[in-house]
Amino acid sequence: MLRSRTSDIFAAATYLTGWCRLWWLTHRHRLTVLVYHDPSPESFRTHIKHLSRWFNFISLDDFLSGQRLPPWPAVITLDDGYKNNYKLLPTIKEFKLKPVVYLNSALIGTDDSFWFEKIPYKLRETLKELPDELRLKAVAEGKEAGAEGSCLTMEQIGELSSAGVEFGSHSRTHPVLIQCDKEKIKDEISGSKTELEQKLGLPVKHFSYPNGDYNQQITGIVRESGYISARTIRNGCSRAQDDPFQLRAHNISDDAGYFKLICQSCGLFVLPSMIRTWGEKLRARPYRKEDSLNVLLTIDSLGVGGAERQLIELARGLADKPGINCQVLAMSRQDHYTALQDSGIIVHRLVRRVRHDWTVFLRMYGLLKKLRPDIVHSWDYMTAIYALPACKLLGIKFINGAIRYSSKRLDRLYKLKAAVTFPPSDAIVANSLAGLKVHGLEDKSKARVINNGIDLGRFSRGKAKSKKDLGITTKNAVGMVATFSDYKDYPTFVKAAQKILAVRDDVTFIAVGDGPGLDSVKQSVSDENKGKVIFTGQLKDVESVIPLFDVGVLATFDEGFPNVIMEYMACKVPSVASGGGGTGELINDGRNGFLVQQGNVEQMVERIVSLLDDGKLAAEMGARGYEMVCNLSHTAMTVKYLELYRHTSGKR
CATH class of the missing domain: 3.40.50.2000 (Glycogen Phosphorylase B;)
Structure with missing residues (x-):
């Protein structure tokens, strides 16, 4: 009781002395993320009514898109997906909110409860063994959790989604991630995304660290799992240039009064700890090291x-x-x-x-x-x-x-x-x-x-894909790895491919990459060749695909010192590339690859066919290319x- 009164007095003093207004004026272009858990419908509506005078509510996607935002942008988030969150729907509709509700995939739609809600039941058995006086004292200020399932049902999630609520992941079972091994962390983070997308039929793009615990390894796994953001419970606001996988936030007490609400939404309720954190950062000075370059x-x-x-x-x-x-x-x-x-x-x-x-x-x-x-x-x-x-x-x-x-x-x-x-x-x-x-x-x-x-170790460490993985059913494969941009000449590559496919059926052409020109190049492939010209889209692990090529192609209009030619050489794949630029500094025409005139389809066809028909020549060129690239290590x-x-x- 005394602690609660003290915090109320601190909040009132902070508000009335103008600190909240000063904070507000200096955070016009920073994102404020407000974290709720299980507020009552009445207090939530009161909070939103007050907060709407201080902030402009947006969606998390609005912030991450990089678009121009209104002043004092704020995002509402709700952790754990409690069943009572469904009762907030009228307020969400009234104020046109676009909150993110972070769900635990193993609990939604079940009768199970969170592990921390089960503690009172385990504790009860222990307390029964205490003398009456000690037992009554121990539980005097305790609060009993409900025995029934505490999470949203699938029907409730569907209604909330229709109202503009977005759903993110809060892991599978709400573990303490920093105490888990790597495989368990992956299961909780990546597995939760997979389960939620299967259950909801919606993309799950955002993650919230359960218990607020994370480290570099956990953040890396969140990135690799395909999320685009992750929210922490570190106090503070976020700027456009900040790491989207360490979004800061302000915790809001579900039953906070007006003064405490405004102080918490400004992050001033934890001012003492903020001052301590700033002091630690100043002492650490992690950016510049005087004894280093x-x-x-x-x-x-x-x-x-x-x-x-x-x-x-x-x-x-x-x-x-x-x-x-x-x-x-x-x-x-x-x-x-x-x-x-x-x-x-x-x-x-x-x-x-x-x-x-x-x-x-x-x-x-x-x-x-x-x-x-x-x-x-x-x-x-x-x-x-x-x-x-x-x-x-x-x-x-x-x-x-x-x-x-x-x-x-x-x-x-x-x-x-x-x-x-x-x-x-x-x-x-x-x-x-x-x-x-x-x-x-x-x-x-x-x-x-x-x-x-080039890091040659990338190609020895990586696990090569099989032809079956890419849908290649022919003896030979010819590939090109490049973005579909104005600098790359994919039209010449596709024209050469279709000329070759008109006279032989033992080769498949692979286009690896993405970009604005992808759709138009796809449309240029005739119906009879669609199964023999494969577009993989963007791949992070090209080192697992290039070894499948019998010939590597780079058709281009403009090039400096092409990485992809080095990658072909690292896999001992002979190259056929457009001449010009720095490509000639890598390829010695006729020795470790072939150079062709830019846009010359017939010449490209001739060089590709000669390598497909002469396995000895292809192997010799691949070996010489590898010798060349060994002198170009990272x-x-x-x-x-x-x-x-x-x-x-x-x-x-």
Whole structure:
């Protein structure tokens, strides 16, 4: 009772002295996630009525989509999926809420209860053995849980879903995940998603850590399981650039009065612990290490792509070097690869709220001022434009690594970006000599070439798929791995495939990738060839597919130093690729592969057929390609970049 009165007094004092209003004014563009469990319908409606004067309620998907949000956005979440949540439906409809209800898949639609609700029944047997006086004292303030099932029924879930409620996962059985082994964690996280999607017939995209417990391993498994967000119970708000798998939240007492409600929704009810946490962070100073070379790698996206793959290989290589503190900055939430998180590398997010977001300059300056890296290495023009001004103001050395292509047909915008970002850069690095030549930089002292590197271990560790997995029923397979973008020439690949299929039936063509041009390329395949030209879509483990190819193809309009050719070579698969750019720096035509003219279908057909018909030639080219790629390891690439960083920073 005394503790409750004290907390009420603290809440009233905090509210009346203006701290809640100050917090509100300074959090206009941050997401507030409010966590409920089992509120009564009356108190929930009262809460929402009060909170609607402070916040604009949105869905969690609205926040994650990156779209422009209203000021003071907030998301309502309900943990555990209690049966009484169904009684909140009138309020949800009245205020047009889009809450997320996190369910335990093993309990919904059953008569079972949570393990922590069963404790009173186990405890009762023990208490019976105590003397009356001690027993009555022990249970004086106790509360007995109901014996009947406490979770929503499938019918109730259906009605809530129709009203706009989204359902996420809260694991299968609500365990303490940090006490579980890896297989149990996977079963609770991935198994819950599978069970819920089967029961609900709806996609389950969001996860809430049961008991609020999580670590790097748990977060990694959540990512791998296909979720797009995970909510914690760490106090605080979330920004667009924050990790969507560590969303912060404010716990709301189901029966909180007005003052306590507003204080809790602002996160001020845990102010003492927040101050303690801030102090620990300041003491820890995890960002800059004075006795290390501090490197920040910046890139627009961590989605699928060659630059993204190379950045990850480099970051992992640097992380293994003593005296190197490497971190990554991405300007989107895309995260195709999990290798950075698995390696414990810090990833900062600086997401643009709109296409031309001028506030990024200020946010970039603030972040770099806090991190104080010795080197900022940009991997594209977008981050170069945003990071360069801050680097110059703060005296940070800047390396421009935006030259990833070598097309001779540079458009005006591309030339303008180069003209703006190259002169003030402290160093310029390209992945091919062809790239430097196109920009007229081959003789510049501050420009150099560092070829892409490859981790050959990826191809020895990976488990190869079988032809049956991809639907290949023929003796031979010819594949192309690339995004369906304007830079890649999938139409030429498909035309060559259909010419070959017109005269032979012992080959299947595989197109691995995704992108805006996928549908139009699919439509270009004739009906009789649809079973012989297979589109796999985007795959994370291309190393398990490439070994199935008898010939690897790369038809392209513009290329720097193609990763996929190195991947073909790592699997001893002979290559047929469009000439131009840096591809010729990898393929010695006629020795370790074939080069063809861009868009020349007949020449591509001739080269593919010659490799299919001459197994000895194909094997020899594959072996020579493997010899070539063995000299292009990611370790060698890391050493070269490290030399560049030390030379540019003057820090040995």
